[in-house]
Amino acid sequence: MGNVIVGQSGGPTAVINSSLAGVIKASKKAGIEKIYGMHHGIEGFLKEDLIDLDDYIQSTADLSLLKRTPSAFLGSCRYKLPEIAGHEDVYEKIFEILEKYDIEYFLYNGGNDSMDTIKMLSDYADLHDKPQKFMGIPKTIDNDLPLTDHCPGYGSAAKYIATSMKEIIRDNESFGAAKPTICVVEIMGRHAGWLTAAAALSKGPDCSGPDMIYLPEVTFDVDDFMAKVKQLAAEKSSVVIAVSEGVKVADGRFVCELGQSNDYVDAFGHKQLSGCASYLTNLITHETGLKSRAIEFSTLQRCATHLSSRVDIDEAYNCGYMAAKAAFEGDTGKMVIIERLSDEPYLVQYKRYDIHEIANVERKVPKNWIINNGTYVSDRYLTYASPLIIGSLLPYYANGLPKHLTLKNKAKKD
Amino acid sequence: MGNVIVGQSGGPTAVINSSLAGVIKASKKAGIEKIYGMHHGIEGFLKEDLIDLDDYIQSTADLSLLKRTPSAFLGSCRYKLPEIAGHEDVYEKIFEILEKYDIEYFLYNGGNDSMDTIKMLSDYADLHDKPQKFMGIPKTIDNDLPLTDHCPGYGSAAKYIATSMKEIIRDNESFGAAKPTICVVEIMGRHAGWLTAAAALSKGPDCSGPDMIYLPEVTFDVDDFMAKVKQLAAEKSSVVIAVSEGVKVADGRFVCELGQSNDYVDAFGHKQLSGCASYLTNLITHETGLKSRAIEFSTLQRCATHLSSRVDIDEAYNCGYMAAKAAFEGDTGKMVIIERLSDEPYLVQYKRYDIHEIANVERKVPKNWIINNGTYVSDRYLTYASPLIIGSLLPYYANGLPKHLTLKNKAKKD
Numbered sequence: 056m057g058n059v060i061v062g063q064s065g066g067p068t069a070v071i072n073s074s075l076a077g078v079i080k081a082s083k084k085a086g087i088e089k090i091y092g093m094h095h096g097i098e099g100f101l102k103e104d105l106i107d108l109d110d111y112i113q114s115t116a117d118l119s120l121l122k123r124t125p126s127a128f129l130g131s132c133r134y135k136l137p138e139i140a141g142h143e144d145v146y147e148k149i150f151e152i153l154e155k156y157d158i159e160y161f162l163y164n165g166g167n168d169s170m171d172t173i174k175m176l177s178d179y180a181d182l183h184d185k186p187q188k189f190m191g192i193p194k195t196i197d198n199d200l201p202l203t204d205h206c207p208g209y210g211s212a213a214k215y216i217a218t219s220m221k222e223i224i225r226d227n228e229s230f231g232a233a234k235p236t237i238c239v240v241e242i243m244g245r246h247a248g249w250l251t252a253a254a255a256l257s258k259g260p261d262c263s264g265p266d267m268i269y270l271p272e273v274t275f276d277v278d279d280f281m282a283k284v285k286q287l288a289a290e291k292s293s294v295v296i297a298v299s300e301g302v303k304v305a306d307g308r309f310v311c312e313l314g315q316s317n318d319y320v321d322a323f324g325h326k327q328l329s330g331c332a333s334y335l336t337n338l339i340t341h342e343t344g345l346k347s348r349a350i351e352f353s354t355l356q357r358c359a360t361h362l363s364s365r366v367d368i369d370e371a372y373n374c375g376y377m378a379a380k381a382a383f384e385g386d387t388g389k390m391v392i393i394e395r396l397s398d399e400p401y402l403v404q405y406k407r408y409d410i411h412e413i414a415n416v417e418r419k420v421p422k423n424w425i426i427n428n429g430t431y432v433s434d435r436y437l438t439y440a441s442p443l444i445i446g447s448l449l450p451y452y453a454n455g456l457p458k459h460l461t462l463k464n465k466a467k468k469d
Numbered sequence: 470m471g472n473v474i475v476g477q478s479g480g481p482t483a484v485i486n487s488s489l490a491g492v493i494k495a496s497k498k499a500g501i502e503k504i505y506g507m508h509h510g511i512e513g514f515l516k517e518d519l520i521d522l523d524d525y526i527q528s529t530a531d532l533s534l535l536k537r538t539p540s541a542f543l544g545s546c547r548y549k550l551p552e553i554a555g556h557e558d559v560y561e562k563i564f565e566i567l568e569k570y571d572i573e574y575f576l577y578n579g580g581n582d583s584m585d586t587i588k589m590l591s592d593y594a595d596l597h598d599k600p601q602k603f604m605g606i607p608k609t610i611d612n613d614l615p616l617t618d619h620c621p622g623y624g625s626a627a628k629y630i631a632t633s634m635k636e637i638i639r640d641n642e643s644f645g646a647a648k649p650t651i652c653v654v655e656i657m658g659r660h661a662g663w664l665t666a667a668a669a670l671s672k673g674p675d676c677s678g679p680d681m682i683y684l685p686e687v688t689f690d691v692d693d694f695m696a697k698v699k700q701l702a703a704e705k706s707s708v709v710i711a712v713s714e715g716v717k718v719a720d721g722r723f724v725c726e727l728g729q730s731n732d733y734v735d736a737f738g739h740k741q742l743s744g745c746a747s748y749l750t751n752l753i754t755h756e757t758g759l760k761s762r763a764i765e766f767s768t769l770q771r772c773a774t775h776l777s778s779r780v781d782i783d784e785a786y787n788c789g790y791m792a793a794k795a796a797f798e799g800d801t802g803k804m805v806i807i808e809r810l811s812d813e814p815y816l817v818q819y820k821r822y823d824i825h826e827i828a829n830v831e832r833k834v835p836k837n838w839i840i841n842n843g844t845y846v847s848d849r850y851l852t853y854a855s856p857l858i859i860g861s862l863l864p865y866y867a868n869g870l871p872k873h874l875t876l877k878n879k880a881k882k883d
Contacts, residue, residue: 067643095645126639132647217870218775225540225873226772229481231509233546238768261873333747350767354652358640361632361776364869444869455778455858456631459639459675 056085057159057187059379062093062100063127064134064165064172065195068208069215069360070371072121072128072460074164074192077375079112079121082160085383091156094462096132097163097172101145103152110465117460122368123450124459125360135168136175139182146179153187160188160382164375166195166206170390170414177388177410188382191390191410192374196357198249201416202408203392207374208357210367210443213253215359216242216352217444220257220265223350224295232292237284237339237347240265241332243356245301248272248420250356252432254297256440266294271301272419273429275310280335281342283430288345298331300351310334361457365446370403377405401442470499471573471601473793476507476514477541478548478579478586479609482622483629483774484785486535486542486874488578488606491789493526493535496574499797505570508876510546511577511586515559517566524879531874536782537864538873539774549582550589553596560593567601574602574796578789580609580620584804584828591802591824602796605804605824606788610771612663615830616822617806621788622771624781624857627667629773630656630766631858634671634679637764638709646706651698651753651761654679655746657770659715662686662834664770666846668711670854680708685715686834687843689724694749695756697844702759712745714765724748775871779860784817791819815856 059082063071075092082090092106093099106129112118121128137145153161163173170191177189193200198209220240227238242251248270258264266287269275287294302310310331332349339347370393377391389407396402424436450457473496477485489506496504506520507513520543526532535542551559567575577587584605591603607614612623634654641652656665662684672678680701683689701708716724724745746763753761784807791805803821810816838850864871 067640095647098647099645124639125636127643130645131643133644134647214869219769219773221870221873222539222772222774223768225538225875226481226768229541229545230547231513231544233509233512233548256870259868259870260878261875348767350769351765353762353764354637354640355633355764355769358636359633360636441868446869447866449863452861454673454855455628455860456635456670456673459635461639461675464674 056087056383057157058089058091059087059160059162060091060093060100060105060156060158061162062096062164063129063131064096064163064169065131066357067126067131068194068196068357069125069211069363070208070368071164071194072124073368073371074194074207074375075128076118076121077372078162078379079108079118081376081379081383085379089156091158092129095130096134097136098132098134099130100152101148105156106462111460111462120451120458120460122372123360123448123457125358128460128462133168136172139175139179149176150185150187159186160379162190162192162378162382164192164194166197167200167413167415167417170410173388173390174410174414180387188385188387190378190382190386191413192378193390193392194371196250197244197247199247199417199419201413201418204395204403205393205443207367207371209249210364210370211360211362212250212356213256213440214364214444215356215362216250216253217256218362219352220254220295220297221262224257224262224265224293227295228293235288235292235294235345237288237294237296237336237345239296239298239332239335239347239349241298241300241330241349241351243352244271244299246271246417246419248299251297251299252420252436253440255432255437256444265297266291267296267430268432269296269298269302269430270420270425271299271303272422273425274305275302277304277310277313277338281338284339285343288343298335300331302331361450363448364444365448366443368448373405381407398438398442470501470797471571472503472505473501473574473576474505474507474514474519474570474572475576476510476578477543477545478510478577478583479545480771481540481545482608482610482771483539483625483777484622484782485578485608486538487782487785488608488621488789489542490532490535491786492576492793493522493532495790495793503570505572506543509544510548511550512546512548513544514566515562519570520876525874525876534865534872534874536786537774537862537871539772542874542876547582550586553589553593563590564599564601573600574793576604576606576792576796578606578608580611581614581827581829581831584824587802587804588824588828594801602799602801604792604796604800605827606792607804607806608785610664611658611661613661613831613833615827615832618809618817619807619857621781621785623663624778624784625776626664626770627670627854628778628858629770629776630664630667631670632776633766634668634709634711635676638671638676638679638707641709642707649702649706649708649759651702651708651710651750651759653710653712653746653749653761653763655712655714655744655763655765657766658685658713660685660831660833662713665711665713666834666850667854669846669851670858679711680705681710681844682846683710683712683716683844684834684839685713685717686836687839688719689716691718691724691727691752695752698753699757702757712749714745716745775864777862778858779862780857782862787819795821812852812856
């Protein structure tokens with residue numbers, strides 16, 4: 056058996072390193088001699104920037120710390136391989152490097168754009184009768200990969216969003232009717248509303264949940280939004296609204312672009328960019344005089360490993376393990392998918408699916424899961440998402456803060 | 470012995486309810502018959518809006534859940550009592566309500582503005598020979614109360630800030646040199662830099678910490694900032710900077726006001742407000758072409774009870790307990806303070822201090838704790854703050870999310 060290489064690609068998640076841990080474990084079990092990491096994905100690989108994972112991960116304790124480490128341990132990239140035709144040199148170089156390091160198994164962990172890398176490389180190998188195996192490991196907080204029930208990374212982001220929403224709603228309620236506040240929370244997901252929908256998970260016996268939830272799957276109407284906000288503000292002292300960063304008005308512009316005209320520059324002539332929550336809260340305060348507050352979760356929602364979901368961590372690990380196992384069994388040109396067997400008890404199995412059906416395809420929230428004239432998600436969504444946020448993997452603490460594994464500190468060799 | 474009333478005032482914290490738990494425990498121990506809560510502080514009290522805490526807290530389990538509940542359980546307010554002279558009616562009303570409910574002990578939990586309430590009421594009682602006792606319980610994430618070593622609420626906010634900074638720095642490093650990103654993180658504290666300083670706690674063997682830290686105690690120079698950012702960007706692929714929301718330029722304007730001129734309105738004629746991080750990242754991208762990202766912790770830093778510090782939780786509880794105990798012993802017109810006995814091992818004791826020395830006074834970060842030409846904090850700060858973030862109090866989870874105690878759900882009576 057040859058060696059293994061594994062890469063991380065696209066936006067990091069809270070659990071991307073659990074998939075890496077799964078790959079390492081499966082490789083050790085299969086008796087693989089060398090496990091390489093790509094430093095900054097395929098982009099680093101092309102520069103022959105490889106990491107010998109033995110330098111960092113020597114023990115079960117190292118693997119356990121890796122699972123508790125946010126963001127891409129190996130470094131990530133956003134890099135798309137060119138078409139094969141006309142760029143054979145790029146592919147020849149990649150296969151040269153693979154041969155030089157005796158790498159037989161190539162595993163890539165990412166979202167729909169990153170799966171393109173697996174597609175291109177397995178296509179090239181097929182075309183040129185190369186023996187290497189290429190397998191994709193799903194990963195994206197956006198949860199927009201097709202065919203898999205859901206994506207590793209989503210559950211932890213959803214847990215972060217729902218937990219923070221509960222805390223924000225309590226905070227927003229604290230001043231009561233004397234100081235009513237409209238809080239607009241902006242959540243990631245340019246094209247798919249899965250992350251924003253997770254705000255609904257906050258609703259329960261001890262939390263009223265957000266008052267409205269706006270997904271990018273539904274056209275956003277500013278006037279209608281303002282009318283609804285005014286009505287809520289007349290009825291309630293605390294109004295909390297979840298809005299996707301990707302909401303668009305009928306003419307196709309993002310809401311966050313509405314405030315930007317050519318005249319819209321500051322005293323230095325700089326064009327000021329702001330998010331959609333910032334735009335909407337300014338509008339609310341201007342039109343109603345009410346206090347409003349914009350909160351953006353920003354990268355916090357994809358890097359908060361201190362609040363990861365145990366289900367998500369385990370599934371990310373399993374996807375990494377299963378992808379490596381599939382490659383060792385001779386499979387190639389596929390991604391591991393999660394198939395849900397039942398909602399309750401929550402049960403899944405792992406399968407492999409042709410990468411051509413997955414790369415570059417986006418899956419959105421089904422239209423019939425969006426209710427209340429586009430301002431909330433249905434119980435069907437809650438049934439789908441609730442199992443994904445269960446359980447915790449507690450950080451290892453040192454000096455009161457979660458400990459992480461980093462490339463800066465090589466493990467001591469035995 | 471008469472009854473007890475307790476109120477929560479000002480911006481909530483992650484541990485404000487631990488102080489409430491301490492008051493309840495001390496009151497039960499002293500054999501107090503009725504423990505009332507003010508619904509939305511003194512503002513609600515003036516409307517005779519009282520909560521019978523027996524309706525909500527019956528057991529040790531309820532008290533434990535209360536400690537794990539973010540934001541003001543009783544509801545908060547921002548309300549300053551008027552001068553006594555000329556407003557005797559307000560004070561007469563307050564004492565009428567106290568007498569009506571047979572309340573002998575009045576406890577108020579808040580920051581420097583809120584301590585004014587204790588000052589005014591104890592002054593009035595003194596003036597009119599009233600028997601009631603008034604004690605203050607310190608609370609503020611801003612950590613700007615004088616005389617006490619630090620304030621309950623600060624440690625948990627600092628732990629949230631330091632943990633999130635570690636996660637953000639890892640996220641920001643993930644793309645490496647190919648996509649250098651400047652991340653500016655805006656942290657609360659209009660006048661005092663204690664919270665922003667906490668970003669320095671993220672530095673350790675597994676984290677380089679923020680590259681620069683800007684406190685409101687130092688005049689902010691935009692040109693100098695830009696020059697430093699450009700230099701850092703030339704040297705590093707990831708630059709992360711912590712900035713207080715309260716930084717001001719030499720002419721006294723807040724940095725967040727710099728982008729706002731009368732011309733600075735959007736297409737609808739709305740004046741667009743943005744934070745200082747948003748202003749600075751726009752400036753960075755405009756002047757350097759580099760990718761930049763603004764992150765505001767916003768209310769997340771004061772409501773993230775899921776990440777509270779055990780030391781902070783315990784000290785908040787003790788301050789509440791000690792204030793009640795002091796009142797029962799006949800003390801009045803004082804606030805409980807924390808006195809540090811040693812940094813290592815970390816030891817404190819609790820004392821009582823004249824409220825007149827505390828109300829309306831702000832304590833800032835000492836100038837000699839600020840180093841590197843106003844862009845970092847010294848080891849002295851780290852020695853001071855490190856013990857305050859130690860330990861955790863894990864949430865109670867239900868369906869994957871932290872459970873909270875709320876006024877919506879009355880406890881079942883035995």
